[in-house]
Amino acid sequence: MTTPTDHDARGRGHGSRPLLNRRLAEFGTTIFAEMSALALSTGSINLGQGFPDTDGPEEVREAAVRALRDGLGNQYPPGQGVPELRTAIALHQQRRYGLSHDPDTEVLVTAGATEAIAASLLALVEPGDEVVALEPYYDSYAACIAMAGGTRVPVTLRPHGGRYVLDLDELRAAVTPRTRLILLNTPHNPTGTVLTREELTEIAALAVERDLLVVTDEVYEHLVFEGEHIPLASFPGMRDRTVTISSAGKTFSFTGWKVGWITASPALVTAVRSAKQYLTYVSAGPFQYAVAEALRLPDAYFTTLRDDLRDKRDLLSAGLADAGFEVYRPAGTYFVTTDIRPLGGSDGVAFCRALPERCGVVAIPNAVFYDHRDQGSPFVRFAFCKRTEVLQEAVARLKGLAAA
Known part of the structure; x- marks a missing residue:
């Protein structure tokens, strides 16, 4: 039983050690x-x-209701995600970007993109590793890097000519022998920047040259108003060193369902799954079936x-x-x-x-x-x-x- 003397208003537990990690x-x-x-x-x-x-879309919401009534996903779904959704994700990547993925070994369903980011960093980063991220960045990035014991190295996007711009020389200079991976977000929250083919080509070349992993957060992939979204995994040398993350929340306006996913090589999926299974294990069973239908909506x-x-x-x-x-x-x-x-x-x-x-x-x-x-x-x-x-x-x- 906790007594009033076990901690004080500063959040300290036994002795002088703070309660929070x-x-x-x-x-x-x-x-x-x-x-x-x-x-x-x-x-x-x-x-x-x-x-x-x-x-x-109403048809997507009704698909979730139908799954609930039909008993689909009401018990634990498979740890990697229901086959219907994994297949739909693989087909989406093929149809949109020409990226071929085996739904059984190269797709992993997560509790939103936030868990995908957390599981990826926990799996791939060890204490002392440096993680390069584009600043400003979504707040969970910093927390997940910290939980993994990594050191975040920000590369700042700066306003220029009415948009935010990445300095590729600054990015290259940020990479050291301790750099483990680059955490990339495009389309970029909060600046709205969409990295160009030329910029992505340079990032890919840097990753190959320095033998870096890349985790790419692409949840806004369908919300591009100027330019085009090009997955980094489609560039030469990147297929086996990139973890691509996306989710249903932004594309289908069901943010509360928390259905996300990664696509990557079998080795990378296995690594991320090893961390993910001890976070939520599984989630959103019936909603996974609905998102599978959503991904098949017409263009x-x-x-x-x-x-x-x-x-x-x-x-x-x-x-x-x-x-x-x-x-x-x-x-x-x-x-x-x-x-x-x-x-x-x-x-x-x-x-x-x-x-x-x-x-x-x-x-x-x-x-x-x-x-x-x-x-x-x-x-x-x-x-x-x-x-x-x-x-x-x-x-x-x-x-x-x-x-x-």
Whole structure:
């Protein structure tokens, strides 16, 4: 039984040792939880956390209901994922990108992309290994690298000419003899950058030259408005050194189902599965059958999704510019990054905490996605994966900033 003297308000247990594992000591409550709670308490429009405010296709939702009623997935599914979904993932990769994968040995279903990232890093990184990641990065990257005992080495994407740009020389310089892998995200959250064929060619050449593994987070693969999405695994020499991650949440607007996957060589899948089996083991049984059907939707679905989000991107981007922000219009994802300095401030965290009271809108400060916090301080991210009328109301509210 725990007694009041076993720990104090500082979160310390027996003696002076903190309760929280030191690898996670720098990570507190996520900014998403803080901002979403602020949205609820103030009645603000939540353009912070990236989740749609409507469900995805009705036929996909009905497929989940049918699976539940038919007893599909109500008990533990296979540890690697149900065969129907693994086959659908393999067919998707072949049809979209010409990548051939054996659904029995080269596909692994996970509890969303977040578990796929965690399992990949826990499996492939040992204490002391360096992991190069593009900064700003999704917050789970830093935590997962820390849990694996690795050292994160950020390479900063910087705004230039209205977009965020990767300095390939800086990336090459970041690789040392201790580098184990590159953690890549394209289309990139939060900046909306879509790496070009030329950039990916250089990254692939670097990985081959230095014998590096690459973990690629491609969950926004179908949300590309300019340019094209090209999986790194399709480049010469990358097939057997790349773990490709994606998920159903962003593409089909069922983020709560938490169905993700990796595709990779048999050796890499076996390694990642060794870690994954001790995390969730399995999850989302009935939803796996529904996602298998979703991946077989006609091309028109994916085109309509992209075009609808492009229109919403343009609506919100124009409204933010009218409100006085400098806007970096994204080439992909469903986030737009802005610079608050034209509005007279440079502290994005303070700006986002005050924004709900100022105009009833919630956003996310980009600084939380940086190791070099000063690099991200003046930037703020807004999500546009919302109903058009919600975005129109948000734009109307934000106009008050220009008049302030």
